[in-house]
Amino acid sequence: MNLWERYVVPPLVSCACSTKPIMKQRAKVVPRADGRVLEIGCGSGTNFDFYSHADIERLFAIDPSEGMIKRAQKKAGDLGWGDKIEFMQTGAEAVALEDNSIDTVVITFVLCSIPDWDAALREARRVLRPDGQVLFSEHGLSPDEGVAKWQRRIEPVWKPLAGGCHLTRDTGRMLTQSGFALEGMETMYLPNTPKIAGFVSWGSARVA
Template sequence: MGLWEKYVVPPLISCACSTKPIMKQRAKIVPKARGRVLEIGCGSGTNFDYYAHNDIETLYALEPSGGMIKRARKAAAELGWGNRIDFIEAGAEAVPLDDASVDTVVITFVLCTIPDWEGALKEARRVLKPDGQVLFSEHGLAPDEGVAKWQRRIEPVWKPLAGGCHLTRDTGEMLKAAGFAVDEMDTMYLPNTPKIAGFCSWGSARAA
């Protein structure tokens, strides 16, 4: 890991993923989580304040970056989560939880960066109970060809600077390819955000 990835990317990503438009997106889906919850890529704990504490039995906060987990632990302590968060320093491609063991999987603004997104979603499907749900909010490929063209042009430069973030991934299609049925999905361009990074989709899905 280079100096950029170790020291610059974590605070840069934390800042970028906590802008006002993105925080509003988080607020639309995170409070719907129930029971035993797996959050894929908890980062610095940006979502923690949006969970309905009384509806959460255990929150498994999965994050591959030790630096991010350190920040997330601090956020959890400040919000009074006590011992109901189980921090797991691991990648989403190999989740150390039992099959059919969680009620909700929360995925917010992380699918763009996971190298093996197919493996990550396969693991999400494995650990999800048959009646469980995935709650998601992600940015990705725009439907407008003019915007999509620029996304494809800029992505090779964007990725190394933004911690591996892809601009051209299609969240709905990714979920379907991984064996999920999308129950509901809304989309929009986020306000005050460049269109190449601001096309957002959010909603819920279940194992098909």
């Protein structure tokens, strides 16, 4: 890990992923989480504001970045989550949880940067109970070819500066290819956000 990735990327990503439009997207899905929850890529704990203390039995918050985990731990303490959150510094491609042990998997603005997204979604499917749910809100590939063309052009420069973030991943396709059935996915361009980074999709999915 170089100095940029260690010291610049964590606060940069935290700031970018907590803008007002993105926070509104998080608020659309995160409050629906319940039971035993796995949050993939917890970052600095941005979603912690939206979980319901009454509905969460246990929250497993994973992230590969030591800097992000430290920020998330402080956020959890400030919000009084106590022992309900278990932090795991690990990538989403290999999660130390038992099969069929999770009620809700939360994935928000992180699939764009996971190196092996297919392995991560396979792990999500493995740990999810048969009647469990995936709640997601992500940005990605625009359906408008003019925007998508610029996404493809800019991505090689964007990716190393933004912590491995891809602009051209298709969230719905990724979920369905990994064995999930989408439930009411919605899409839009975020207001006050460049279109190359502002096409978002959100909703829920279950094991197909």
